Amino acid sequence: QVQLVESGGGLVQAGGSLRLSCAASGRTFSSYTMGWFRQAPGKEREFVAGISWSGGRTYYADSVKGRFTISRHNAKNTVYLQMNSLTPEDTAVYYCAADRDIAVLTRTDDYDYWGQGTQVTVSS
Secondary structure, eight states, X not given: OOOEEEEOOEEEETTOOEEEEEEEOSSOGGGOEEEEEEEOTTSOOEEEEEEOTTSOOEEEOTXXXXXXXXXXXXXXXXXXXXXXXXXXXXXEXXXXXXXXXXXXOOSGGGOSEEOOOEXXXXXX
8 A cells, every 4th residue: 555645736827837746655666657637626637647667658648748747756755747837727736646557547547546635726
């Protein structure tokens, strides 16, 4: 089992940047594929980015491609989401997720473990 804690959210102006972190407990972090999702008020939770256990494969939603970068540091049990060129449409609660799989997963139902989320608000 793994526990996830997100940090790094906040209020930023449009065009700005934020870096989210997700710290995982446990000694088998490198066995997990990791993902970032977000949920805006009144909307369903949606996939943002995913990364394989080794970090060798990544996948992004079209809406963030070229602006967001997912990465991981297995020795630190941490996954990151670097977000650049933020727009008000990026405003949401961002969640970190983990699953013991070798593939990059993009569906909410694919992930077994979730963090509590961190709020990102982008002002215009």
